[in-house]
Amino acid sequence: MDNGLTAADVALLNKNDDWGGNSFMWIFALLILAGGGFGGLGWGNNGFANALGYQNLATQNDVQRGFDNQNLQAQTRDILSATTNGTAQTIAASTQNATNAINAIKDGNAALIREFGNVETALTALSGKQQECCCDIKQLVQATAANTDAQIARNNYDAAMRDAATNANFTAQIQSVKDMMAQNKIEAQAQRINQLELAQATAGVLRFPNTWSYGAGPFPPVFGGCYGNNNI
Amino acid sequence: MLVQQNPQVQQAMNLINSMGTSPQQAFIQLAKMKGVNPEQIINMLK
Numbered sequence: 188m189d190n191g192l193t194a195a196d197v198a199l200l201n202k203n204d205d206w207g208g209n210s211f212m213w214i215f216a217l218l219i220l221a222g223g224g225f226g227g228l229g230w231g232n233n234g235f236a237n238a239l240g241y242q243n244l245a246t247q248n249d250v251q252r253g254f255d256n257q258n259l260q261a262q263t264r265d266i267l268s269a270t271t272n273g274t275a276q277t278i279a280a281s282t283q284n285a286t287n288a289i290n291a292i293k294d295g296n297a298a299l300i301r302e303f304g305n306v307e308t309a310l311t312a313l314s315g316k317q318q319e320c321c322c323d324i325k326q327l328v329q330a331t332a333a334n335t336d337a338q339i340a341r342n343n344y345d346a347a348m349r350d351a352a353t354n355a356n357f358t359a360q361i362q363s364v365k366d367m368m369a370q371n372k373i374e375a376q377a378q379r380i381n382q383l384e385l386a387q388a389t390a391g392v393l394r395f396p397n398t399w400s401y402g403a404g405p406f407p408p409v410f411g412g413c414y415g416n417n418n419i
Numbered sequence: 420m421l422v423q424q425n426p427q428v429q430q431a432m433n434l435i436n437s438m439g440t441s442p443q444q445a446f447i448q449l450a451k452m453k454g455v456n457p458e459q460i461i462n463m464l465k
Contacts (some may be wrong), residue, residue, distance in 0.1 A: 213442035217431040254434055261437030
């Protein structure tokens with residue numbers, strides 16, 4: 188970068204150093220501009236300011252002001268540079284921090300949204316399963332109820348059939364007993380009838396005794412014939 | 420020694436350091452700023 192130097196200045200810079208590379212000579216030259224390096228030589232405000240050939244020389248105050256100004260400008264530049272850099276760095280750091288924070292929040296939000304999506308999906312699936320489960324339970328209950336009703340009906344039917352069978356059995360048994368009783372009665376009556384008929388038929392008929400009894404005979408005993416043969 | 424004896428030398432050196440240029444370039448720039456012909460001063464110092 189050209190520091191505001193003209194071609195002549197550049198030529199002056201690039202030509203061989205007038206003092207063989209001795210930088211201190213340039214410092215002396217600066218002191219001349221400052222007007223105080225060699226105070227006894229009378230440069231600057233020591234009476235030669237307006238002398239012929241020295242019209243363009245700066246006064247001591249001018250040069251001092253130039254030094255001070257240059258220092259001040261340099262310091263100001265440094266301060267500004269540091270401030271700018273610092274400010275820029277601070278702003279950049281703050282911006283980066285903010286960006287990082289925003290990105291972290293965005294990532295967090297994205298993760299949350301994904302989680303919510305997963306939760307919603309899970310809830311939907313769960314809701315579907317609940318409904319399916321509810322249907323299954325209802326069907327099971329209905330089927331169970333139907334089965335239960337059918338079973339109850341079967342049980343009732345079976346019970347009724349058993350009762351009927353039992354009743355029929357009882358009835359049959361009772362009937363058979365009744366029949367037996369009736370038959371017995373008939374036989375008893377028939378037997379009685381036979382007896383009565385027989386009695387009627389044999390009424391007035393001399394019957395041969397069918398029982399024998401033995402006694403002592405008549406008193407006093409009759410001797411003669413056969414002993415003890417009395418017909419009573 | 421020269422610096423301790425002459426504070427203007429220190430000042431000149433500080434100026435050169437703050438400008439971040441060579442002594443020669445610093446002199447030329449300052450001369451131009453003050454409207455001084457640097458060749459003239461160089462010739463006077465020779």
